[in-house]
Amino acid sequence: MQTQVLIIGAGVTGTGLARDLAMRGVDCVVVDKQDVNAGASGGNHGLLHSGARYIASDAAAAAECHAENRILKRIAPHCIEATGGLFVAVAGDDENYITDFADACRRCRVPVMAVEPKDALEMEPALSRRLIAAFAVDDATIDPFRLSLNNMAGARQAGGRLLRHHRVTGFEVHAGRIRHTRLRDEITGRDLFVAADVVVNAAGAWAGTVAGLAGAPLPMRCSKGTLLVTQSRLASRVINRLRRPTDGDILVPGGTVSVLGTTSARVADPDGVYPEIDEVDAIIAQGAAMIPELATSRYIRAFCGVRPLPGDGAAFADGDGDDRAASRGFLLMDHHRAPERLANFITITGGKLTTFRLMAEKTADLVCERLGVVAPCRTHCEPLPDATTERWTQPGLAPAEWWRRKAGGDLLLCECEIVPQSTVDQIVAGLGALGGRPNLNAVALRSRIGKGPCQGTFCSQRLAAYLYDRGHLAGDVGIEQLRLFLRERWRGQRPLLWDLPLAQAELLEAMHCGLFGLELD
Structure with a gap:
């Protein structure tokens, strides 16, 4: 595969960068070893900072947060x-x-x-x-999943591409340039080689690991x-x-x-x-x-x-492992100017969800400088698209649509969050456009399924059955997907097992292990 820019990491910064570059006419491919927002972009408060939290520890980050807060409220109100x-x-x-x-x-x-x-x-x-x-x-408050999915949708509208479940396993470096990036398809096990004019490392907490594969040490905690x-x-x-x-x-x-x-x-x-x-x-x-x-x-x-907290040891708190004193600013590293002198390798990491657009803009400016592209950034003034297939993470949207239509036969798959079959059909269509088959975790990431009080006890089996009925799952694939889906839910339930959550967990175990035998290989 060939492209002008390869972006490693499909979090909010990586997808925001893809949209920025695509809007400037730059061909780009985003790869991630899992899916959109698999890292810190999907594991946060969903807080759009005013900047007030950082006034004592990081005045620069506080000012950046407030400026970006205002921009995002203007360009992405549907996510906020x-x-x-x-x-x-x-x-x-x-x-x-x-x-x-x-x-x-x-x-x-x-x-x-x-x-x-x-x-x-x-x-x-x-x-x-x-x-x-x-x-x-x-x-x-901001919906980080809808934000990243819409950023990627905007990038794809302008020609950008997304490869999910592709892990970076190495780089071929020659004469101070990355010639090829080797990817491993986590579904098929096949290798794919990507030739890119510029490679951007936007892997968040994994940025140090990715940089290490290129022989470019990156101190991080x-x-x-x-x-x-x-x-x-x-x-x-x-x-x-x-x-x-x-x-x-x-x-x-x-x-x-x-x-x-x-x-x-x-x-x-x-x-x-x-x-x-x-x-x-x-x-x-x-x-x-x-x-x-x-x-x-x-x-x-x-x-x-x-x-991801980039920087040397002096940038971090000592002793107790509490790194709140570390800067919440971001690091944009041009590895051409670093000791390893990789002419076409750039790392962007650190920062906050609130400052992702600014991080993407500064990175895109550097990329375009390398490519000789003079088109300016427009993400600060052009509205973020509200893609139809990427809007179902919004609480309350699916029930409103379902009650308004009251379509005959449009059965509910998730009663806690009122997610009907028609919503899943739209999400599956969107996944098909990415060139991949749907699975339970991918559908759940793009919807409210599994996010209610039952935490997937009922909706996971209904979703699996529906995907089987529609021909999207076959053989034992759905059983393994149920295991993976419920394993992720269990990680979040285990430390909360008292009172009603304990009773809920017992019910889940009785149904999925006692009845379906999911604990068996």
């Missing part, structure tokens, strides 16, 4: 809920930090407004009665963040604890649920991370100090993502 946000302090919090907060926000050009505690309690009744200070900021999903939405706004960032200090509303987090734990390897019970306990204990209801809420899932 403009909730607004509150920073709140309770009795015992650092009064010096509280006193300096507003001035620090203004120095970083982050809008802020003081709110009387009694007014904050009227705005968000779930807040603690021990509230002593509150400030309103421009936080919002990986910070795991664990988050919890409540069964119901507990606040209408984003709620931040008014103190320096620590565990369990953000509650983000997302559709009908809320997401509570996060932690910061250094990990040696971004593969194989999972939420742990002690992290869950710490998050709930800290979160309950600002929202007491969190102590008794039902949680339906825990999940985690790995933050």
Whole structure:
């Protein structure tokens, strides 16, 4: 395969870069060893930062976040809920930090407004009665899956291509240039060689691994963040604890649920991370100090993502593995200027979900400089397309469409999130356009299936049966896909096994292991 630019990593930065380049007339291919948003882009709060969280630790990142917040609200409103946000302090919090907060926000050009505690309690009744200070900021929520899928849809409309389940296994380097990138098809086991004028490493927490394959050492550390999903939405706004960032200090509303987090734990390897019970306990204990209801809420899932933190040892916190002091800025490395002098290799990593568009723009500028392309960036002013087949991650959309049509025979496959057969048909059609066969995880990533209180107990088997009926699955393929789907759900349920989630897990085990025998090879 030949292309002008090969982009490694289909997270929000990689897909955003593909759209930017495609809009400038550059041919590009995006590859990922799994699927869209398989890394940190799919393992986060879904928070569109105002920048206020970083005013004390990283003023530059705070200013970048606020500028990009405004751009994204303008170009991608269909991916965003403009909730607004509150920073709140309770009795015992650092009064010096509280006193300096507003001035620090203004120095970083982050809008802020003081709110009387009694007014904050009227705005968000779930807040603690021990509230002593509150400030309103421009936080919002964003759907990271819809964002990346629409970025890729925009890229494909302009000629870009996506290869899912293709792992980079090596590079052929000659005379200071990457001549070929070797990919392994994770489904068929076949190798594919891609010749590209420029190779961009946008692999997030795996950027160091990919760079190492090219003989280009890239110092990085990986910070795991664990988050919890409540069964119901507990606040209408984003709620931040008014103190320096620590565990369990953000509650983000997302559709009908809320997401509570996060932690910061250094990990040696971004593969194989999972939420742990002690992290869950710490998050709930800290979160309950600002929202007491969190102590008794039902949680339906825990999940985690790995933050890529580039830089040398001096850029990181010492000793305890808490890397919150590390910059949330991004690293754009031109390896032509590095000791290894690879003329056509570029790495983009670090940053935030909120700053992905800026990261993509700066990377695209460098790529175009290498290619001699003079077309300017347009992603800051042209609306992000709202692709029809990529909109089903939005909570409440499928039920509204289903009730409006009330099509005869359009049966529900997921009752928790009201996902009918017609929605799955549209998603399968979109997957077919990518040249791949549908599977349970791919359909779930692009919809609300498996994200409700039952966590796939019922909808997984219904979806598998429907795909069999439609001829998309055959033989034992669907059984193995059920195992993989439920294994991922189980990772998020295991650290939450008390009260109703324990009963739910027992039901899942009885159905899928006792009845279907899925624990057997």
